[in-house]
Amino acid sequence: MSENRERTQTEPEPGSGPEAAGSGGGPAALRADCGSCFALCCVVPAFSASVDFAINKNAGQACPNLQQDFRCGIHTRLRDKGFRGCTVYDCFGAGQKVSQLTFGGQDWRQAPRTAQQMFQVFPAMRDLHELLWYLTEALTLRPARSLHAELGAALEETERLTRYNPELLLELDVPAHRSDVNALLLRASELVRAEVRGKKKDRRGADLIGARLKGADLRGANLRGAYLIGADLSGADLRTADVIGADFRDADLRGADLTGAIFLIQSQLDAARGDAGTKLPPALSHPERW
Known part of the structure; x- marks a missing residue:
């Protein structure tokens, strides 16, 4: 797996499961x-x-x-x-x-x-x-x-x-x-996430494989370690959602808004599917294969 490449990760807590990262960048x-x-x-x-x-x-x-x-x-x-x-x-x-x-x-x-x-x-x-x-x-x-x-x-x-x-x-x-x-x-x-008004969804570690979440309002949601493999998140609003360790393999992120998503990293995007309409934090980029 040497050379430059796309990546994945696990949620950093016992029993789970992954420079600039997320909304803030890194060294x-x-x-x-x-x-x-x-x-x-x-x-x-x-x-x-x-x-x-x-x-x-x-x-x-x-x-x-x-x-x-x-x-x-x-x-x-x-x-x-x-x-x-x-x-x-x-x-x-x-x-x-x-x-x-x-x-x-x-x-x-x-x-x-x-x-x-x-x-x-x-x-x-x-x-x-x-x-x-x-x-x-x-x-x-x-x-x-x-x-x-x-x-x-x-x-x-x-x-x-x-x-x-x-x-x-x-x-x-x-x-x-x-x-x-x-x-x-x-x-x-x-x-x-407390700054997001209203009730936030708590789907921490949830099995959302293949879930139909097209256009879903997931602002401020807790998606830590969630299994979103193959999920339809096209057009979904994921602003300020905590996605640390979420598995986005083959998830459809076309047109989704991930600006401000917490702990989003490049490898999660590389594992997913998206398009030019997918909105990302400034520090992350659209994978070439999108």
Whole structure:
């Protein structure tokens, strides 16, 4: 899954399920720089033959499409070759952090003794970088300014953890840290959504696969971790909806309004279907295939 690509994510809380992000943007360090990574996303995750992957691949096994220079041999044809899942994966910059900082630029092919430890560290680092992404956006949400001190402290602490050496990273209780941060992100979301008048829909974690939501008023809705696979959201109003971790694979977003959607990231859009009429936050862009 090396090279630049579209991505996906999970909601950052225990038991769920994913630089500029959402409505506020984010630092360049949280954008994947595949040229500075040792293709960890092409090796560490397991693949299961499905609509998303053409083959089965064990965790820790290099994808057969991975070249010696750590580039993908079918990067420009991933979807055509049945590797759609590769196009919607995001490491939030964790790949280059592990490759260049945690392991000092020593790649797993030239130093095989580092491979197992590097592969174990990568998922923990990815989780931490995902949290950095959401915390960075939360600090731009003006209705949540009463929480900015706490959010800033959480951001600083999470960044500190990413600078741990491999041994300490593997000892971290990442799920516990993720749970604490998620609780803070939810409080920020509630403050933002409270400004939307009227009763807001709470569909957190809901099974909305294939749901008919064309033109639906979802302003200020809680859609955290909702399964919206194949849902018809064409023309829907998703302004100020919390969509962290929502699964938009193949969802129809044509003509939908997602301006101001909370914790919306590019990979969610890349996994969905939309058109020029889909309204997005300024920091995000329409996927080329739309």
